[in-house]
Amino acid sequence: MIEKKQLTCVACPKGCEVAVEFEGNEIISIDGHACPQGEDYAKEEVVAPTRILPTTAVVKNGSLPLVPVKTTKAIPLEVIHDAMSIIGNIEVEAPIKMGDVLIENILDTGADIVATRNLARQI
Amino acid sequence: MHKLNKELVVIGGGPAGLAAAKEAYEKGIKDVMVIERDMELGGILPQCIHNGFGVHHFKEELTGPEYAQRFIDDVAERDIEVKLNTMVLDVTKDKKVYAVNKEEGFSEIQAEAVILAMGCRERTAGAIGIPGTRPAGVITAGTAQRYTNIEGYVPGDEVVVLGSGDIGLIMARRMRLEGADVKAVCELLPYTGGLTRNVVQCLEDYDIPLMLNHTVTEIIGNGKLEAVEISEVDENLNPIPETAKIIKADTLLLSVGLIPENELSKKADVVLDDRTSGPIVNEGRETNIEGIFACGNVLHVHDLVDWVTQESEIAGDWAAKYIKGDYKRSGGEVEVKAGENVSYVIPQKIELESEDRNRIPLYMRVSTPLTAVDVNLYADGEKLYSFSEPFAKPGEMISVPLAQKTLDGLDDLKEIRVDIIEKEGN
């Protein structure tokens, strides 16, 4: 059965409305995207949606109690909650530099958890 | 009192202030001071830990702290003086800046040019008059963001969000991810105030209900929030009593709008626009007071930091030109008018003459959402040019790069008007 879905591309803040026609995992047509990224997004969104996860991790001896972190690439939406509980269980020692890898290959997604700011040690 | 002179003083060390300072420095102004009241640079960005910044400017998707870090590094690499933990208390129209901090006490800084980059503040419960008590647990979404992302405590377990601005949407997801039960996001209007992508990835991804045409009609609780009453509204935005229902909640997040922070601007006799609550500016982002410029959220509330950066580079560039005496006022002023379905346009006037300019970026918002629109520009009633967009929403600013050459030769031009209307033949 051919299905139709109206998506909002979230690959960038422009937020194009993209219309997709698909049958099972097969894409039949994509329309409304202003750039090629929108096509990739629509394909993925129909087959297996993924998202970047931004959150925070607890810091030990830091000038602030938390450091913001993110996944280095989008991970499946369905594992977001599992990833949250793993990140919720770590404690990172300051000082921290932006880009420091705090968890490698989380849940076998191929994405690392990296710090998104510099954080000094508490003085 | 400490007295000193500076070529350029930038008030506010958020993305706007940092980009403006860097740009002026690059254009030859080496005696620059950035004054920031907080303990670190970056403005609101360090608490905006989500991704979605920089897609236009850097062509990659960054989080708020990462976007801020690039500009913090840019400023650190240059010989730009930064004063942290320093509060500006007053600015005069002859460009004296009065600031105070612990180490140096009170200072008077005589500047040749001043850039206002103080950002904005959130509307609070007091500003929106919901009936009922004001128990603990009623907080602005930005305050909740600061608690959750910087200070490390999640302010509640059962949450209702009032207002569908971006901060509200982002915080609905954030609190859900931290384990809170986010029961609903209520929006008074029939459409959201935030970016569509935030509706998708913050609400739809987590099955958080978005209740359009709904508002909070009563806040219930003594000392601590216990519940809120929400009701549907009719087309005149009046609550319909029969639709009222009670939702148990210990936290009500308010995401009901941002107001440019212009207390200081007023002290310098800067004239504000009722529609933006920010200064009226010309194309150099210069206010009615010569040599005082404004950019970022203090000028008008932005949804994307990328435009803040672009606008701040414009302000920094013209502030440098002003200090070097590199431009003159044309004498004739062209009014830029918000026409049909346009709520405002920045700049509000065009009046500067300069050699090295090829375009004048106009920033605007529509009043009501439309799909398939024509953006039409008129010069004294004559169509200048037009282009189409697939959609236009009040929550998403539109940038129109008006080419200088389209204005050349239009000597007695009085007015540019922009209409954003349904596409012809649609």
Ligand SMILES: Cc1cc2nc3c(=O)[nH]c(=O)nc-3n(C[C@H](O)[C@H](O)[C@H](O)COP(=O)(O)OP(=O)(O)OC[C@H]3O[C@@H](n4cnc5c(N)ncnc54)[C@H](O)[C@@H]3O)c2cc1C
């Ligand atoms: C919650 C939230 C989510 C957002 N999400 C996105 C997004 O996903 N993508 C995106 O591109 N943009 C987003 N934005 C928009 C973007 O972050 C803002 O537009 C941008 O930060 C505005 O920059 P600014 O420098 O004008 O203001 P601010 O960042 O507010 O900086 C103003 C600075 O001035 C200082 N200041 C004020 N008064 C004084 C004084 N008297 N003396 C000294 N210093 C003073 C303040 O302390 C502050 O540091 C978001 C904004 C918010 C609030």
Ligand code: SF4
């Ligand atoms: S299709 Fe391209 S331009 Fe449109 S929202 Fe997606 S990434 Fe942005």
